[in-house]
Amino acid sequence: MKPFIRDIILEHKIEIMEEWQKEINKFRTDDSLQNITDTMYENTNREFVNKLILTVQTEGGGDHDELIQFAERLIQLGWPLNYITRGLQEFRKITIETLSETSDNYCKSIEFFQEIEDWIDGIVNLLVNQYSGSWENTVFLQKMALKELSAPLIPVFDNISVMPLIGTIDTERAKLIMENLLDGVIEHRSQVVLIDITGVPVVDTMVAHHIIQASEAVRLVGAKCILVGIRPEIAQTIVNLGIDLGKFPTKSTLKKGIESALELTKRQIVEIEQ
Incomplete structure (x- = not known):
């Protein structure tokens, strides 16, 4: 990510974060999230958006270690992948909408939209791969455990x-x-x-x-x-x-x-x- 784009996003980060949390709360009615308490859901939303902003604050927007650790914790707690993907899509949409309303003409350009798309797409691919790998490993371990128990003499x-x-x-x-x-x-x-x-x-x-x-x-x-x-x-x-x-x-x-x-x-x- 170009440094001046990063500066623009950070300048409006509070506005983006607040708007994102309003939108993400609409997912609360999903069946897959019903067993999660309101407090945990709100705290997780807050942590999620902070980790996303952290990838912008890092030079080049390329340090995703904390975001990966956050995703791994969600996997262990049984959160659905849909929460991650929909959250990222909403973050993409809100970031573009918020910045396109500023006076900076660059934020209305196709090049700017492509920068945001590439940034979010990279995070989506990273977290989806993380989820897939972790689930495959979990399923494999469960399958092996079931095999050991499925036919004892x-x-x-x-x-x-x-x-x-x-x-x-x-x-x-x-x-x-x-x-x-x-x-x-x-x-x-x-x-x-x-x-x-x-x-x-x-x-x-x-x-x-x-x-x-x-x-x-x-x-x-x-x-x-x-x-x-x-x-x-x-x-x-x-x-x-x-x-x-x-x-x-x-x-x-x-x-x-x-x-x-x-x-x-x-x-x-x-x-x-x-």
Whole structure:
């Protein structure tokens, strides 16, 4: 930004800031901002516009470190990207309108408008990229955390483990299930594995295929697999689709599955008389 343009903006900064805060308050009714208190919203608006003016005060208008830190804090607090982009668009509009009303003829020229456009566009690109990168990183970390929790193999008795499945099973998740299943069987020395599909909403041909593959893999490493959690609607779907689950035993509940697993490992649950 040219030094004399910076001087003109700073000369009218109070007027620009006040007008901008009036306009930004109109966004307060957006659904994405409803969970933010009025005090926090006002304080954030004030800080936002101060950071924008700070980029003008810096020589050349190129130091955006504090603005980036401000944006990163908004990301962590869950503020929508729309707040940043709309705020910058309003700041652009108000700056041009305010300065075009001054007596300086340059502020009415196309060259001046282009200077302001380039300045704000640079900030928009910077903050949008910052938001995108942070969100991608957050989503990636959340995805990895969900993967770690989505298919655990839990030892419940000696040589007996349970893998509870919850939610939709796609190809990527099926691969994770297979890996966790085989690693867990070896680690826990499982002789019997119960795959519990109580929490799987739909069992179609693809899901059944993945489950069959998992059971076959378990068999190849020397363990037995029991499918539990077969609800009536799931059983009907399996029959209607002609899916063959006859290669390994199935039980309607986890309790019945554990009883069968204990029998396979030559144990049983007995009641002790008081």
